[in-house]
Amino acid sequence: MREKPLTDTTAEKVIQINGLYKSFGNYHVLRGVDLDLYRGENLVVLGKSGTGKSVLIKIIIGLLTPDAGKVEVLGNVVDEITYKELLALRLQVGFSFQNSALYDSMTVRENLEFPLVRNRKTLTKGEVNKLVEETLDAVGLLQTINQMPSELSGGQRKRIGIARTLILQPEIMLYDEPTAGLDPITCLEINKLINEVQERYKTSSIVITHDLTCAKEVGNRVAMLLDGKFERQGTFEEVFNTNDERVKPFYDYNFIK
Numbered sequence: 539m540r541e542k543p544l545t546d547t548t549a550e551k552v553i554q555i556n557g558l559y560k561s562f563g564n565y566h567v568l569r570g571v572d573l574d575l576y577r578g579e580n581l582v583v584l585g586k587s588g589t590g591k592s593v594l595i596k597i598i599i600g601l602l603t604p605d606a607g608k609v610e611v612l613g614n615v616v617d618e619i620t621y622k623e624l625l626a627l628r629l630q631v632g633f634s635f636q637n638s639a640l641y642d643s644m645t646v647r648e649n650l651e652f653p654l655v656r657n658r659k660t661l662t663k664g665e666v667n668k669l670v671e672e673t674l675d676a677v678g679l680l681q682t683i684n685q686m687p688s689e690l691s692g693g694q695r696k697r698i699g700i701a702r703t704l705i706l707q708p709e710i711m712l713y714d715e716p717t718a719g720l721d722p723i724t725c726l727e728i729n730k731l732i733n734e735v736q737e738r739y740k741t742s743s744i745v746i747t748h749d750l751t752c753a754k755e756v757g758n759r760v761a762m763l764l765d766g767k768f769e770r771q772g773t774f775e776e777v778f779n780t781n782d783e784r785v786k787p788f789y790d791y792n793f794i795k
């Protein structure tokens with residue numbers, strides 16, 4: 539298995555989260571989250587279902603507001619900027635949805651053109667075509683350009699979903715369970731793609747996953763959300779070298795102990 543290099547912690551922090559709290563009624567989901575994303579790294583976020591991983595992502599992209607704490611993304615304090623600034627920031631933060639979220643009535647080409655036509659209005663038709671083709675090529679699916687999403691496999695749909703996010707060339711990528719529901723071979727292909735995207739597009743990424751093979755293959759660093767905080771952060775080995783009963787079952791289940 540490929541060994542990922544350690545994160546360069548002297549690099550700029552593209553996301554800085556300090557003392558973040560978020561509750562819904564009496565349910566205290568995030569209870570003092572501290573987390574940094576360094577430029578160029580893939581940070582894997584692990585945690586049991588319902589621990590607040592999606593809530594965290596929604597706060598990062600300004601879809602939810604924190605109760606307390608500071609969330610800074612590419613130098614912007616997310617709940618202090620104007621709505622216009624937030625929209626501009628969201629173009630720098632690509633979010634790859636779990637269900638791929640493709641438009642079923644559009645071809646692959648049209649799905650990829652859509653974010654460009656909406657957000658890069660000065661591009662010529664030729665430039666749009668070039669970007670669509672280059673991005674499809676980067677995810678290895680140029681041959682599907684005229685197909686409909688319904689004609690693609692689950693793994694291909696994931697790739698197209700990633701391509702549609704990548705086409706705006708965001709600085710930060712957020713992957714939400716990129717390998718969920720895929721067979722092991724396709725999972726390995728998606729892991730490889732996430733690593734290729736990191737190298738080719740120089741993205742900084744947060745990868746939410748329950749798949750520890752994915753975590754090991756793509757993560758320069760791993761952070762585990764436990765009881766509302768990232769109590770364990772470090773390399774894959776550092777995070778899992780523990781007898782903590784909240785952590786061990788993740789490892790044992792994934793690696794059949």
Ligand SMILES: Nc1ncnc2c1ncn2[C@@H]1O[C@H](COP(=O)(O)OP(=O)(O)OP(=O)(O)O)[C@@H](O)[C@H]1O
Nearest residue numbers: 562563565567585586587588589590591592593594
């Ligand atoms: N808008 C909301 N209003 C009320 N409760 C919410 C809201 N959003 C999330 N929650 C609650 O916050 C908790 C954390 O949800 P979240 O979706 O972040 O979990 P998760 O860690 O992403 O889970 P999974 O791994 O299953 O995707 C859940 O109990 C959920 O019901």
